[in-house]
Amino acid sequence: MTTAEGAPAPAFQPDAVSARYTTPVLVAHWTTALLVLCLFIAGWSVGLAKDADTARRLITVHRSLGVMVWGLTFARMGWRLAGAPAPPLPTSLPPLARLAARLNEYGLYGLLLIQPVTGALQTLYRGKPFGLFTSTVPALVARDKELAGLFHGIHEWGAWLLASLIALHACAALVHALVLRDGVFQHMAPIRRKRPR
Numbered sequence: 001m002t003t004a005e006g007a008p009a010p011a012f013q014p015d016a017v018s019a020r021y022t023t024p025v026l027v028a029h030w031t032t033a034l035l036v037l038c039l040f041i042a043g044w045s046v047g048l049a050k051d052a053d054t055a056r057r058l059i060t061v062h063r064s065l066g067v068m069v070w071g072l073t074f075a076r077m078g079w080r081l082a083g084a085p086a087p088p089l090p091t092s093l094p095p096l097a098r099l100a101a102r103l104n105e106y107g108l109y110g111l112l113l114i115q116p117v118t119g120a121l122q123t124l125y126r127g128k129p130f131g132l133f134t135s136t137v138p139a140l141v142a143r144d145k146e147l148a149g150l151f152h153g154i155h156e157w158g159a160w161l162l163a164s165l166i167a168l169h170a171c172a173a174l175v176h177a178l179v180l181r182d183g184v185f186q187h188m189a190p191i192r193r194k195r196p197r
Contacts, residue, residue: 021087021188028076030190032069032112036166039065043159060131063123067132070116077109087187104169111162118158122151 021029042062049055080086089098123130127143130136177185 025076025079026188026190028072028079029188032072032076035065035069035072036112036162039069040159040163056131060133063119063130064133066116066119069112073109073112077113089184090182092182101172104165104172107165108162108169111158111165115155115158115162118151118155122148122155125151 039062042058042065046055046058046062049058089101093101124141125144125148127139127141129138173185173188176182
């Protein structure tokens with residue numbers, strides 16, 4: 001994109017401070033990212049466990065992290081619905097890119113709420129006591145092998161979909177940071193860069 005004189009148009013550069021999300025939103029975002037990473041590591045490590053006891057501990061960690069992500073996601077959604085300000089996207093972004101960004105955001109929120117539910121239903125319908133944090137929860141419903149298998153499948157497919165959306169989200173952030181350099185990445189950057197004098 002160029003100006004009428006043929007010179008390159010200046011890139012969108014929002015104010016480095018006012019364009020950022022608030023500190024609570026930044027903390028919640030990066031905490032969620034860390035918890036989800038640990039969730040994936042714990043979940044996929046179960047199949048690599050050398051014995052049943054290690055696998056059981058990993059599943060307990062996975063479940064406990066899932067409950068934390070679920071609660072944190074609800075808190076984040078409440079914060080957004082209460083009117084937490086969101087920095088605007090640059091006007092240089094085409095409408096399709098804006099739509100894709102919003103759909104990705106809604107998809108991530110949706111899966112972060114649904115995944116713990118499908119995991120919990122899978123666990124409950126096994127009809128056995130299960131570990132959660134430092135406690136053991138007794139069996140709450142009768143065993144239903146078909147429903148347990150159904151929710152296991154949904155949970156597994158949901159995990160792959162969540163991983164795909166996270167990868168798209170991360171790639172878009174890198175494009176904004178390294179290619180477009182339009183200030184969007186700075187909205188949620190974990191480290192605040194000093195403003196030039």
